[in-house]
Amino acid sequence: MIECVHLDAGYGGRAVLQDVTLGFEPGAVTVLLGPNGCGKTTLLKTVLGLLEPVAGRVLSDGDDLRSLTPAEAARRAAYMPQNRPVPRIEARRMVLHGRFPYLTFPRQYRREDYAAADAALAAAGAAELAGRMMDTLSGGQRQKVYLAMALAQQAPTILMDEPTTWLDPKHQLEVMATARRLAAEGRAVGLVSHELSLALRTADRVALLAGGRLTALGTPEQVWQSGALERAFGVKIGRSLAENGWHYYYL
Numbered sequence: 001m002i003e004c005v006h007l008d009a010g011y012g013g014r015a016v017l018q019d020v021t022l023g024f025e026p027g028a029v030t031v032l033l034g035p036n037g038c039g040k041t042t043l044l045k046t047v048l049g050l051l052e053p054v055a056g057r058v059l060s061d062g063d064d065l066r067s068l069t070p071a072e073a074a075r076r077a078a079y080m081p082q083n084r085p086v087p088r089i090e091a092r093r094m095v096l097h098g099r100f101p102y103l104t105f106p107r108q109y110r111r112e113d114y115a116a117a118d119a120a121l122a123a124a125g126a127a128e129l130a131g132r133m134m135d136t137l138s139g140g141q142r143q144k145v146y147l148a149m150a151l152a153q154q155a156p157t158i159l160m161d162e163p164t165t166w167l168d169p170k171h172q173l174e175v176m177a178t179a180r181r182l183a184a185e186g187r188a189v190g191l192v193s194h195e196l197s198l199a200l201r202t203a204d205r206v207a208l209l210a211g212g213r214l215t216a217l218g219t220p221e222q223v224w225q226s227g228a229l230e231r232a233f234g235v236k237i238g239r240s241l242a243e244n245g246w247h248y249y250y251l
Contacts, residue, residue: 001026001188002047002077002157007056009039009046015054016042020214022207024157029179031199032192034209034232040192041082044159048079074101078153080146082161082192091137091145092130097121098152116146117152124148125174139166147175151182151186158182160191164198176202196237200224200249208232224249 003023010016017039024030024047045051047058049065058065060076068076068221078098087094095216098120099113121127126144143166150158160179164172176198179189183204193199197228200206200220208216208228216228229237238250 001059001061002159002190003059004047004053005057005059006045007043007046007058008054009051010054011042011051013054016212017209017214018212019056020209022214022217024159024186024190025205026156027183027186028181028191028204029191029202030205030207031203032190032209033196033199033229038209038232039212040209041161044079044161044190046065046193048077048159049073050079068181071101071128074153074155077157077159078150078155080150080158080160080163082165084142084146086135086142088133088135090130091126091132091134091148092117092121094134094145095130095148095152098149098171101153101155116154120148120151121145123151123178125171142166143167143175144171147178154213156186157188157190160189160196162192164193164195173196196229196233197249220249221247228240 001023005021007020008018009013020043020246034040046053060068060073065073095117096109096113099109099116121130124144124147126148129137129141129145145161147163163175167214169176179202183189203220206220206223207214210232215232216223216226224239239247242248
């Protein structure tokens, strides 16, 4: 499990977030919510080792993250960032980059790497894009390929920053269904989202960031009932119960 303990996170020694203690639990989808600029991406980058903690610790299966090599850390947690450069390579080749933690000298892809890439493309709903060049894909299609790249890493934890960006509603639901499936398989899933209704329907746990702090942590029901969401976003958030028994949240 990836967890941060009394973590201060930020840039250049200046903390954007202070005293955050949070774990991404196996078998659960943890959604990070909060207003723009509250530090959601900063937190993800810090727990992945892409940023140094200002204070506190990040633990990966009980080991201090700083004690791990990049390959060791990548075998434990995969990352789908919000923005990536768009190279002129085939989508399948892009997804194969997710296999880098498993490559040994002379860094040649093996049969199992290609199989993992193809399985990841299928799981992300992007199998038909395998032979397409990345710079010819739409924004939504590229998001699917980037998700496949993270899945190809086959890490027990997967962290996604705005994975539904550029996607139409149908494909947003598919991405969130993938997150639920990964959690059902026992993986720890963490994601950042601005799609409040969809995020709250998907989450097992909500971690709400506001004012440089973790202000609420619990089930969607608990966080909604606390009023913390409305205070953080400054809007009224309602809830309705559908015939299928699901709660739907709306502005």
